[in-house]
Amino acid sequence: MNGPLVIFFVLAILAIVGALSLILQRHPIHSALSLIVVMVAIAGLYLLMGAEFVAAVQIIVYGGAIMVLFVFVIMLLNAGAEERTNFSKLAKFAGLPLALALTGLLAAAMVRHGNAIPNPATPGALASTDRLSTLLFTTFVYPFELTSFLILVAIMGALVLAQREKS
Amino acid sequence: MVPTQYYLILSAILFGLGAAAFVFRRNIITIFMSIELMLNAVNLAFVAFSQARGGLEGQVFVLFVIVVAAAEAAVGLGIIILTARNRQSLNVERVDLLKL
Numbered sequence: 001m002n003g004p005l006v007i008f009f010v011l012a013i014l015a016i017v018g019a020l021s022l023i024l025q026r027h028p029i030h031s032a033l034s035l036i037v038v039m040v041a042i043a044g045l046y047l048l049m050g051a052e053f054v055a056a057v058q059i060i061v062y063g064g065a066i067m068v069l070f071v072f073v074i075m076l077l078n079a080g081a082e083e084r085t086n087f088s089k090l091a092k093f094a095g096l097p098l099a100l101a102l103t104g105l106l107a108a109a110m111v112r113h114g115n116a117i118p119n120p121a122t123p124g125a126l127a128s129t130d131r132l133s134t135l136l137f138t139t140f141v142y143p144f145e146l147t148s149f150l151i152l153v154a155i156m157g158a159l160v161l162a163q164r165e166k167s
Numbered sequence: 168m169v170p171t172q173y174y175l176i177l178s179a180i181l182f183g184l185g186a187a188a189f190v191f192r193r194n195i196i197t198i199f200m201s202i203e204l205m206l207n208a209v210n211l212a213f214v215a216f217s218q219a220r221g222g223l224e225g226q227v228f229v230l231f232v233i234v235v236a237a238a239e240a241a242v243g244l245g246i247i248i249l250t251a252r253n254r255q256s257l258n259v260e261r262v263d264l265l266k267l
């Protein structure tokens with residue numbers, strides 16, 4: 001077993017354990033902390049694939065900004081442990097088998113047709129941020145500009161939603 | 168080196184766990200976090216394919232997905248605050264105005 005493969009399995013197990021913990025914890029703050037573990041593990045996998053800029057953005061935007069927003073809202077609303085209600089019957093009897101079937105179907109397709117998926121020619125080669133930004137500002141410049149409108153609309157939407165109603 | 172296949176299998180497992188969390192959890196904030204988990208799983212597949220093809224387009228898509236997720240988190244958490252204020256509860260089963 002070579003080095004990258006060992007690192008991959010360590011990070012993959014960390015991500016899966018974090019995701020399981022997200023499901024099993026009853027308190028939302030514990031779920032949020034588990035999700036941060038998953039995101040850091042995925043950032044490590046990006047580094048392993050040589051996507052350095054995406055790894056940095058993953059840590060800063062996902063692990064930093066978005067998760068801080070989540071933790072902030074959980075604290076603001078003083079969210080306690082999830083109350084136990086009588087579970088929807090549909091979710092109880094159809095949910096678990098269907099979720100397992102979805103995972104199994106996706107994973108089985110990857111296992112069966114694994115040979116058809118190309119492997120990288122130069123594994124671990126760093127994707128240069130220079131080339132990435134050139135691509136972003138030439139080929140994908142219109143989608144990039146559209147995202148700025150999206151963020152503007154999201155800011156206005158969040159402000160309108162969260163403001164106190166005028167009496 | 169790690170075969171691309173392994174990344175895709177991990178991505179499938181994470182997506183399945185996210186979908187399971189979406190169905191099973193009753194807390195609206197946890198449900199929202201499971202959506203983020205599914206987005207992360209898809210991002211992982213994008214980067215794996217990008218690396219396998221040797222191009223960088225997949226990584227550009229990941230950046231767009233992250234931007235959309237950030238916008239979604241801002242609006243979604245605004246809606247959650249509004250719901251919690253109106254219903255005094257974060258349980259999705261108590262938000263049943265549209266239920267028959």
